[in-house]
Amino acid sequence: MNGEVSPERPATSIIRRIAKELKETKARGGKIVVVAGPAVIHTGAAPHLARMAELGYVDALLSGNALAVHDIEYALYGTSLGVELEEGGSKKEPRNHISAINEVIKAGSMKALVDAGRVKSGIFYQLTVRGIPYALAGSIRDDGPIPEVIKDSGKAQVRYRELVKDADFVLMLASTLHSIAVGNMLPSTVKVVCVDINPAVVTKLSDRGTSQAVGIVSDVGAFVPLLIVELEKLG
Amino acid sequence: MNGEVSPERPATSIIRRIAKELKETKARGGKIVVVAGPAVIHTGAAPHLARMAELGYVDALLSGNALAVHDIEYALYGTSLGVELEEGGSKKEPRNHISAINEVIKAGSMKALVDAGRVKSGIFYQLTVRGIPYALAGSIRDDGPIPEVIKDSGKAQVRYRELVKDADFVLMLASTLHSIAVGNMLPSTVKVVCVDINPAVVTKLSDRGTSQAVGIVSDVGAFVPLLIVELEKLG
Amino acid sequence: MNGEVSPERPATSIIRRIAKELKETKARGGKIVVVAGPAVIHTGAAPHLARMAELGYVDALLSGNALAVHDIEYALYGTSLGVELEEGGSKKEPRNHISAINEVIKAGSMKALVDAGRVKSGIFYQLTVRGIPYALAGSIRDDGPIPEVIKDSGKAQVRYRELVKDADFVLMLASTLHSIAVGNMLPSTVKVVCVDINPAVVTKLSDRGTSQAVGIVSDVGAFVPLLIVELEKLG
Amino acid sequence: MNGEVSPERPATSIIRRIAKELKETKARGGKIVVVAGPAVIHTGAAPHLARMAELGYVDALLSGNALAVHDIEYALYGTSLGVELEEGGSKKEPRNHISAINEVIKAGSMKALVDAGRVKSGIFYQLTVRGIPYALAGSIRDDGPIPEVIKDSGKAQVRYRELVKDADFVLMLASTLHSIAVGNMLPSTVKVVCVDINPAVVTKLSDRGTSQAVGIVSDVGAFVPLLIVELEKLG
Numbered sequence: 001m002n003g004e005v006s007p008e009r010p011a012t013s014i015i016r017r018i019a020k021e022l023k024e025t026k027a028r029g030g031k032i033v034v035v036a037g038p039a040v041i042h043t044g045a046a047p048h049l050a051r052m053a054e055l056g057y058v059d060a061l062l063s064g065n066a067l068a069v070h071d072i073e074y075a076l077y078g079t080s081l082g083v084e085l086e087e088g089g090s091k092k093e094p095r096n097h098i099s100a101i102n103e104v105i106k107a108g109s110m111k112a113l114v115d116a117g118r119v120k121s122g123i124f125y126q127l128t129v130r131g132i133p134y135a136l137a138g139s140i141r142d143d144g145p146i147p148e149v150i151k152d153s154g155k156a157q158v159r160y161r162e163l164v165k166d167a168d169f170v171l172m173l174a175s176t177l178h179s180i181a182v183g184n185m186l187p188s189t190v191k192v193v194c195v196d197i198n199p200a201v202v203t204k205l206s207d208r209g210t211s212q213a214v215g216i217v218s219d220v221g222a223f224v225p226l227l228i229v230e231l232e233k234l235g
Numbered sequence: 236m237n238g239e240v241s242p243e244r245p246a247t248s249i250i251r252r253i254a255k256e257l258k259e260t261k262a263r264g265g266k267i268v269v270v271a272g273p274a275v276i277h278t279g280a281a282p283h284l285a286r287m288a289e290l291g292y293v294d295a296l297l298s299g300n301a302l303a304v305h306d307i308e309y310a311l312y313g314t315s316l317g318v319e320l321e322e323g324g325s326k327k328e329p330r331n332h333i334s335a336i337n338e339v340i341k342a343g344s345m346k347a348l349v350d351a352g353r354v355k356s357g358i359f360y361q362l363t364v365r366g367i368p369y370a371l372a373g374s375i376r377d378d379g380p381i382p383e384v385i386k387d388s389g390k391a392q393v394r395y396r397e398l399v400k401d402a403d404f405v406l407m408l409a410s411t412l413h414s415i416a417v418g419n420m421l422p423s424t425v426k427v428v429c430v431d432i433n434p435a436v437v438t439k440l441s442d443r444g445t446s447q448a449v450g451i452v453s454d455v456g457a458f459v460p461l462l463i464v465e466l467e468k469l470g
Numbered sequence: 471m472n473g474e475v476s477p478e479r480p481a482t483s484i485i486r487r488i489a490k491e492l493k494e495t496k497a498r499g500g501k502i503v504v505v506a507g508p509a510v511i512h513t514g515a516a517p518h519l520a521r522m523a524e525l526g527y528v529d530a531l532l533s534g535n536a537l538a539v540h541d542i543e544y545a546l547y548g549t550s551l552g553v554e555l556e557e558g559g560s561k562k563e564p565r566n567h568i569s570a571i572n573e574v575i576k577a578g579s580m581k582a583l584v585d586a587g588r589v590k591s592g593i594f595y596q597l598t599v600r601g602i603p604y605a606l607a608g609s610i611r612d613d614g615p616i617p618e619v620i621k622d623s624g625k626a627q628v629r630y631r632e633l634v635k636d637a638d639f640v641l642m643l644a645s646t647l648h649s650i651a652v653g654n655m656l657p658s659t660v661k662v663v664c665v666d667i668n669p670a671v672v673t674k675l676s677d678r679g680t681s682q683a684v685g686i687v688s689d690v691g692a693f694v695p696l697l698i699v700e701l702e703k704l705g
Numbered sequence: 706m707n708g709e710v711s712p713e714r715p716a717t718s719i720i721r722r723i724a725k726e727l728k729e730t731k732a733r734g735g736k737i738v739v740v741a742g743p744a745v746i747h748t749g750a751a752p753h754l755a756r757m758a759e760l761g762y763v764d765a766l767l768s769g770n771a772l773a774v775h776d777i778e779y780a781l782y783g784t785s786l787g788v789e790l791e792e793g794g795s796k797k798e799p800r801n802h803i804s805a806i807n808e809v810i811k812a813g814s815m816k817a818l819v820d821a822g823r824v825k826s827g828i829f830y831q832l833t834v835r836g837i838p839y840a841l842a843g844s845i846r847d848d849g850p851i852p853e854v855i856k857d858s859g860k861a862q863v864r865y866r867e868l869v870k871d872a873d874f875v876l877m878l879a880s881t882l883h884s885i886a887v888g889n890m891l892p893s894t895v896k897v898v899c900v901d902i903n904p905a906v907v908t909k910l911s912d913r914g915t916s917q918a919v920g921i922v923s924d925v926g927a928f929v930p931l932l933i934v935e936l937e938k939l940g
Binding site: 480481482483484485512513514515518550667687688689691692693695696699 | 715716717718719720747748749750753785902922923924926927928930931934
């Protein structure tokens, strides 16, 4: 991570640089892999990550059950863990979380919900309609989980490895568990950008000696929207 | 802080709400006070805070020596503690920090540098040309300090109190020291928004029982630029 | 967590209180469950957690692959991820980590290594010789994993639930993933103490409304040794 | 800080090493300077820091108003900011904080309270009866302050410099403000150990290039008691 783990770095110019590198990677046909934790949803960054996929900057997504469940909950009900995101977190509908899980289980998959016109927005909507592959690794803390989740950790690792193969740029967003897993799978030549609000997570990832890695201590809820602003400026 | 201290909150909708409240406060002639730490500069948020002043959303600024020195260094040389912010933190000119201090001391004040046409941008440029009052409290860790700094802590408290008097909205940006000082001076009826990347700081401020306070665990380097985007949308 | 999530709490008196409650729980035949992350090893707390088991204060342990691998590595070679713990982290033998995994796989289980007299100390040595049950949940970031790990997340949840059933006191040590999983399985009447150096983790666990929970922002590397000092004082 | 900024380090062996170095420094007549923030009190470490002075391991103390006020409050009433430390933080007497300040102001100094037999324990009791010098730097957030506080930041820096002159070992405990100030005053040959629960503070201090510095992400409330255990073992 080249020692760039301090929160005291110029976020806007770093974001501009990352946007430029993403555009260059895309322009030369490179592969962009995003690793994302559920904080992407809670912090309100989901519509922006969905937009990133829409703009063609996501070639594969690696995550777990929680991101998918929260994304579907948000697409169906406008809430995340029952909290209304648009209203700044005031109203609560705690049952929406379980309902979202049940809807996916009933339909059989998130794809089935998209095909049936039930889910019309969000990260997994964009991935589905664009045929962008994703892998959801199971974990001990999963609610549900939804059918797409790979419950066997060995099989999940195999699928993760398939999707990160030939990656040129990996963007890790607020996910300690999945980011460390992916970090272990990458050759040191792959460009990695890791964004997390916890400096200890960023330091831990940097300790692994991935020489092409940049660690950024920031809030994905503000970082991802700004990244989209820059990507859209680049056209 | 109403328990809103988790990083897992929708940043963009909270920022939208804050922008709206700032606009309403301004519209009815209310007083907006900003408390800011040096991380505002290091994270690249300075041009955005300067823009906030330009847009009329800053009626007083409370800070210390470091913010001013870094702001002048950036205005004179484009660096912060010798690091080139625009280039994403690669080049280094460690002497710029001391040079900036010496330039202010030689000129007699930041105002003199602005009047002489030496400083043409930045937070203190905007405050100076608009006649917006500010107070810089001295501290044991000051380099310099520059002449505007009030070295006596008792006198600094008096000046701080004068400037927060009749405040309607206080925005605290990444400054534990000054934010706690100001928090102690405010009646509980004043609207307070505190943004810091360290959840412990936000929790500490919330423990003080300021009932109108909202704590946001975020990165000011991404938060302030997004706030300006929203303020400009509101016109 | 009753608002007790600030780092600014008197650690020694809280630890004394917890020691007293653990002793009372044990005295009346209550069940004590420990949830532990790999930081327990890295921070040097492993011999102290092993001692806690030896003293009869652990009735079940819930964790993952990393804790077990690091514990066996430490028992076999005196290192954790190749770093010599006793020397304060100076020398490095990066291959020890993989060797430890291979030794367990070759032997068939940690129990086999203990039975063969190869592993003579550590957390899992104490659990094995005392017949204390444990469950290791698989995860996407596992190296190995060793045979005892339950790779299917659904089956791991079933086993976790069996072990936390009838728990009277749950001590969570530096493990976000497993602690949140266990928190979701517990009725709100169970006494929970959660220790983590990251205030956001402690806040997140407290948001779940477990009314008997106490959150402590501390370093398990210093917290657990002090807890053992207090437990030994109580006799 | 030699990269030793991760929380994942073996606390007990590091503490043992520090205890050994403190003893060696003392044995050869070296000067030990402690820099301490108010968290030393809130976390319950005060009696242990007082004991460290009693054992002869403190040759000078650098801090601010808050540490002294909280220490006197604890000596007079057994509370810190009105919270009873011994009871684990349950009862509250918010007026004790102001009363402690008033008692010192009335007496004229902490020394006068000690001489009058009013204050019989605590950090400043030990410093006073042993004639160990200390400097308290004023700051914008001071309540009171008490008479010993040096309100002028320039004069406080002069006094700090006098006390750190010829220091051989500097122990920084949970005080960002004073630690950064002292870090700026030290030649890079002085041994520095910095303990803070916030990894960003430890990283920031390490960025300053003090080559003899060791950064430890830990909880002073558990760290200092363990350090005393080790110092007492060494005799």
